[in-house]
Structure formats: structure tokens, C-alpha cells
Amino acid sequence: MLDTMKRKQRLQDLPFGKEDVGTRFVTLVIVMMTALATLALGGAEVIISMRSNWVDAIRGQVTIEIPATDQNGNIRNPETLDALAHDMEAGLKANAADLKAFQRLSREQVHDLIAPWLGQDMAQDDLPLPVLIGLSFEDTPMPARIGQITAQIHKTDPAASVETHQSWLDDLRRFSGVLLMASAFMAFAVVACCILCVSGAVNAQLASHQADIDLLHLMGATDDYIGSQFVRVVAIDVGRAALIGTLTGVIFLKAGGMIAGGLQAATIPAFSWNPGTWLSFAAIPAVVTCLCFVAARATVLRSLEKMP
Amino acid sequence: MIRFENVGLRYHGGPEVLTDITFTLDQGSYHFLHGPSGSGKTSLMKLLYLSHLPTRGLVGMFGHDVSAVERGQRMLMRQRIGVVFQDFRLLPHLSAFDNVALPLRIAGRKPGEVRNAVREILEWVGLADHMKSSPTFLSGGQQQRVAIARAVIGKPKLLLADEPTGNLDDTIGYRIMSLFEQLNKMGTTIVIATHNQQMMDHFNHPRLSLDKGHLQVLPPTSKAQLMAAR
Numbered sequence: 001m002l003d004t005m006k007r008k009q010r011l012q013d014l015p016f017g018k019e020d021v022g023t024r025f026v027t028l029v030i031v032m033m034t035a036l037a038t039l040a041l042g043g044a045e046v047i048i049s050m051r052s053n054w055v056d057a058i059r060g061q062v063t064i065e066i067p068a069t070d071q072n073g074n075i076r077n078p079e080t081l082d083a084l085a086h087d088m089e090a091g092l093k094a095n096a097a098d099l100k101a102f103q104r105l106s107r108e109q110v111h112d113l114i115a116p117w118l119g120q121d122m123a124q125d126d127l128p129l130p131v132l133i134g135l136s137f138e139d140t141p142m143p144a145r146i147g148q149i150t151a152q153i154h155k156t157d158p159a160a161s162v163e164t165h166q167s168w169l170d171d172l173r174r175f176s177g178v179l180l181m182a183s184a185f186m187a188f189a190v191v192a193c194c195i196l197c198v199s200g201a202v203n204a205q206l207a208s209h210q211a212d213i214d215l216l217h218l219m220g221a222t223d224d225y226i227g228s229q230f231v232r233v234v235a236i237d238v239g240r241a242a243l244i245g246t247l248t249g250v251i252f253l254k255a256g257g258m259i260a261g262g263l264q265a266a267t268i269p270a271f272s273w274n275p276g277t278w279l280s281f282a283a284i285p286a287v288v289t290c291l292c293f294v295a296a297r298a299t300v301l302r303s304l305e306k307m308p
Numbered sequence: 309m310i311r312f313e314n315v316g317l318r319y320h321g322g323p324e325v326l327t328d329i330t331f332t333l334d335q336g337s338y339h340f341l342h343g344p345s346g347s348g349k350t351s352l353m354k355l356l357y358l359s360h361l362p363t364r365g366l367v368g369m370f371g372h373d374v375s376a377v378e379r380g381q382r383m384l385m386r387q388r389i390g391v392v393f394q395d396f397r398l399l400p401h402l403s404a405f406d407n408v409a410l411p412l413r414i415a416g417r418k419p420g421e422v423r424n425a426v427r428e429i430l431e432w433v434g435l436a437d438h439m440k441s442s443p444t445f446l447s448g449g450q451q452q453r454v455a456i457a458r459a460v461i462g463k464p465k466l467l468l469a470d471e472p473t474g475n476l477d478d479t480i481g482y483r484i485m486s487l488f489e490q491l492n493k494m495g496t497t498i499v500i501a502t503h504n505q506q507m508m509d510h511f512n513h514p515r516l517s518l519d520k521g522h523l524q525v526l527p528p529t530s531k532a533q534l535m536a537a538r
Contacts, residue, residue: 013399013402013410013413014399015399015400015401211397212399214359215397215399216410216414217383217386218357218358218359218386218391219386219387219410219411219414220383220384220385220386220387220388220389220411220414220415221383221414222380222383222384223380223383225414305379308359308360308361
């Protein structure tokens with residue numbers, strides 16, 4: 001008996017056919033759109049993760065270069081460079097309390113750095129190589145602090161340069177910001193497309209069931225009563241399609257993650273499947289369904305209000 | 309209960325199909341509406357079941373000027389009107405039971421109450437064995453009985469019927485007319501559009517006679533008066 005009652009409550013007065021071409025089309029569009037939204041969200045997650053990795057990698061890092069030539073262009077011998085580096089280390093350690101580490105790259109390491117451009121076969125003893133020193137601080141020094149460090153270094157060698165990687169980091173931030181904006185625009189376009197499709201489908205359904213709707217109106221059915229039937233069907237169909245689309249997108253991302261993992265590229269971060277990620281993916285069908293629900297309700301009520 | 313004063317109706321700026329219609333239907337009255345094809349019967353019925361609003365004049369119903377009330381209130385007024393359409397207008401995807409249950413569900417009645425009321429009325433119109441049948445599989449007469457059951461199940465204040473016995477045999481036809489008589493005795497105002505002279509002669513009710521968009525309120529036919537006198 002309870003089953004019968006439930007069946008009655010779910011009964012649709014209007015014949016919304018599952019075989020309807022328009023309904024199938026909208027379902028397909030929403031599956032594809034939510035899959036795209038999932039990929040866009042996954043892409044945004046990767047960008048954020050990549051930016052975070054890079055920012056973490058250079059946080060608190062300052063690089064000093066003691067050039068292989070002095071200010072007059074004369075080539076310095078390795079002993080002079082060693083002495084300058086030694087003096088610089090002593091000066092910094094004595095005056096920079098926040099300095100965590102002073103790491104000078106060996107000639108072999110500097111040679112390895114320039115090898116891709118000059119070739120492995122070059123004789124390193126013949127080349128005037130600069131001295132590169134990595135300084136690690138507690139946090140990335142502020143510009144004023146950088147000024148103090150630079151002044152300290154210039155006491156030892158006025159030709160030495162200090163690089164905080166800030167300009168590179170700023171470029172990276174700008175670039176990743178553009179990518180994130182593109183992802184957000186894509187998500188917006190996807191949602192807008194879903195809403196337009198649902199509104200169009202609702203209008204088509206209203207037109208095809210005009211006679212039945214008129215009949216319900218004549219029996220005294222309010223716009224809310226009729227509208228709720230449309231909206232219920234839309235919510236179920238869109239919810240199901242959005243879920244399928246999101247799952248499809250997640251499967252794509254999983255497969256992409258496995259392929260990217262196999263690349264072993266240090267610059268490509270592993271896609272992290274933490275609870276927050278799952279939550280954001282789960283939000284996609286919920287958000288799409290809610291927005292389509294609201295759009296369908298607004299469309300159907302606006303159209304019904306125009307009827308006598 | 310229903311008051312028409314100098315009512316005119318035209319469709320989309322065309323010529324008037326109803327002109328200067330004036331009449332009053334008291335609560336519990338019973339009228340036949342007749343007239344030749346094209347006289348405006350359907351248009352008058354549309355005004356009565358609030359499908360259309362008059363182009364001019366006043367239509368008062370249940371104490372309200374229908375042109376002045378808000379659309380939402382007009383919907384609620386429609387719940388007090390039962391209509392039997394000439395073409396039945398049953399929903400083919402619903403069973404006979406669900407078609408008849410529609411007005412009660414729209415009115416927000418409880419499922420148990422709906423179930424009992426629908427069973428009772430369908431048994432009464434002789435369709436107890438066809439509750440689950442789709443209207444598509446019912447004969448014209450059976451569909452008409454479903455339409456009548458749907459119109460009367462909500463115990464409407466006003467019942468409008470367009471040729472309600474047109475597809476019925478005499479026995480069922482008179483049974484349905486008796487149902488209308490009973491409803492009328494319980495206070496339902498009834499207007500029946502018909503071409504059936506025999507019916508108008510058999511039941512002693514006044515007539516709304518339409519011709520070329522003009523209406524006259526006439527007394528019952530002389531035969532009906534004679535039969536009533538007997």
C-alpha cells in the first residue's frame with residue numbers, strides 16, 4: 001500500500017518521454033559539458049599544484065654569482081674566485097642571522113649546468129667559470145633585506161650579482177593566473193551552456209505539451225504545480241547526466257595522471273587525489289544540477305505566467 | 309453566482325463572436341445551452357470555464373469580476389468548476405483512474421481520500437473494470453464516462469458539459485443525466501451545451517439560446533413543461 005502511495009506521489013501528470021529526442025540531446029550535452037568542467041577543474045588543480053611546487057622550491061632561495069671576470073673585464077683565476085667566495089661566506093655568516101645555508105656549487109656542478117649549451121667535451125679548466133652560491137633563508141627576503149644582503153656582498157666583490165628569482169616567480173604567477181582564468185572561463189561557459197540547453201529543452205517541452213498544460217490549468221492547477229513536474233524531471237535527468245559526465249572526466253584525469261606519472265618529469269607535479277579534490281569533483285554535478293534546476297524553474301514559470 | 313453583463317468576445321482583434329451577452333445563473337440553477345454550429349456556444353463555454361477573458365463587459369463569478377482577479381486566484385476559481393469537453397481531453401499516458409484523480413490531486417487531497425473517491429465514481433459510471441486502462445483502449449462512450457467522472461469528482465460549484473451524452477447509449481446517457489440532476493439538487497450549478505432536442509424535452513430546465521453570437525434566455529421547452537406537469 002505504501003508502495004502504491006509512493007507511486008502516486010511520483011506520478012507525472014505530463015508525459016515527459018525518455019525517448020524524446022530533445023531530452024536525449026540535452027542529456028548528452030550535459031554529460032559532455034560536465035566532463036569538460038571536470039577536466040577544467042582537474043587542469044586548474046594541476047596548475048595550482050605546479051605553481052605551489054615551484055614557489056615552494058624557490059622560497060627563501062637567493063643565488064649569488066661571482067662573475068669569472070672582474071669589473072674591468074679581466075679574467076679572474078680560480079684561486080681569486082675561491083678567496084672571494086670564502087670572504088663572502090665569512091661576511092654573510094657574521095652579518096646575516098637569518099641565513100640558514102651557504103652552498104657553493106663546485107666547478108663540476110657549474111660545468112654540468114652549462115654543459116647543455118657548450119657540450120660535455122669542453123675542457124673545464126680552460127673555461128673561465130663563474131662561482132655560483134646558493135643562499136637559503138628562513139623565508140624569501142623582502143626587498144629591503146635583499147638590499148642589505150647585496151650591500152654586504154658588494155663589500156667583498158662589487159661585480160657580484162644577487163638573484164632572488166622574484167621576476168621569474170612573478171612571470172610564473174602571471175602565466176598560471178592566465179591558465180586559471182581560462183579554466184574558470186571554461187567552467188563558466190560549460191555551466192552557461194548547460195543552463196541554455198535546459199532552458200531550451202524546457203521551452204520545447206512546454207510547447208509540445210501545450211494542450212495538456214492548458215487542461216491542467218483549466219482544472220485549476222497552479223503554475224507551481226505544473227512547474228514542479230517539469231523541474232522534478234529536469235533535476236533527475238540533469239543530475240544523472242552530470243554524474244555520468246563527472247565520472248567520465250574523473251576517469252580521463254585518472255588515466256592522464258597515470259600517463260603523466262610514467263613520464264617521471266620533475267616539473268610536472270603528481271595529481272593529488274586528496275579529499276578536497278574529491279569534494280570539488282563531487283560539487284560539479286551538484287552545482288550543475290542546482291543551477292539547471294533554478295534555470296528550469298525560472299523558464300517554466302515565466303512561460304506559464306504568459307498562459308491564460 | 310454567475311453574472312454576464314454586456315459581454316463581448318473577439319479573437320485576436322477579429323469580429324465579435326459573442327455580442328452583448330447578458331444573463332445571470334443563480335447558484336443551483338440548471339440550464340441547457342443550445343444553438344446552431346458557429347453560434348458561439350464553445351466561446352461562451354470558454355468564458356464560463358475561464359479559459360478566456362471577455363473583450364468587453366463584465367463576467368462575475370463566485371462574487372468576483374474575473375477580469376479583475378489575479379491569475380493565481382483565477383486558477384483557484386477554476387478548481388470550483390468541472391468541465392466535460394466534447395472531445396473528452398483525457399491524458400492518454402494516464403490510466404482512467406489517474407485521469408479521474410487529477411482534479412483531486414491538483415486540489416491537494418490526500419492519496420487515500422483520492423483513491424476511495426475515484427473508485428466510487430468509476431464504479432458508479434460503470435468503469436470499475438477499466439480503472440487501470442489507458443483511455444486509448446477505451447471506447448468513445450467509456451472515454452466520455454471517464455471525462456464525466458473527472459468533471460464531477462471534485463463536487464464542483466459549477467459544472468459545464470459540452471454534449472456530455474453524445475457518445476453514450478440511452479441507458480448510460482440518462483444515468484449520467486440523472487447524476488447531473490443529483491449534483492444540481494446538491495447545489496451545483498449546471499450548464500449543458502447540447503444539440504439533443506430529446507434531452508431538452510425530457511428535462512425541465514431553461515435554455516440559453518445562442519444565435520450568431522447573441523443570447524436569449526428561454527424557458528424549458530413546452531414538451532418538458534408538459535412532462536413536468538404530469
